[in-house]
Amino acid sequence: DGGITQSPKYLFRKEGQNVTLSCEQNLNHDAMYWYRQDPGQGLRLIYYSQIVNDFQKGDIAEGYSVSREKKESFPLTVTSAQKNPTAFYLCASSTGTVNEQFFGPGTRLTVL
């Protein structure tokens, strides 16, 4: 089955630690995205990538980093510089940046 997987589903981090969230897709999509969703809020774009080895900052990139070494994978690192990292993180992919996006199941990050 084609789809997007994210791991882990739940992640707990101590303050001051970096953590990396995994996102893999086998839909052969060129574009991939990371969003953050806070309770009762909309999705906010963190980073996106249109092709391998290229990515752009979204609206709230500070404190985050990404890489796109393979078409299928777009990991997100939440660094200690991110002041309020507790949130629901969603990865998505699409054939192009204005086309419909398909989402993974998300990772819930909690900072202890």
Next chain:
Amino acid sequence: RKEVEQDPGPFNVPEGATVAFNCTYSNSASQSFFWYRQDCRKEPKLLMSVYSSGNEDGRFTAQLNRASQYISLLIRDSKLSDSATYLCVVNRYGGSQGNLIFGKGTKLSVKP
């Protein structure tokens, strides 16, 4: 005007009711429009794309009004399973440029 704006609701309706959601967008050059559905603590899922001529999928009808810059979603014969948050999505820039902007969503609760 905000880039994408929706009435947050909640809309509380009885089973079998017809309910309509509106969404306004700020960029007159936007050309991609979608409705997504998000269940509590789950990822958003594409409900339908919105085409200029309007489109229907079973009990769901989507319409676009470019002159007034709004899109609508009509749900007929509401089911308990329709309870969810409905996200209005628009591309940020005109043509083939830019990313999708997600509204904060309208919450629908269908009661027996």
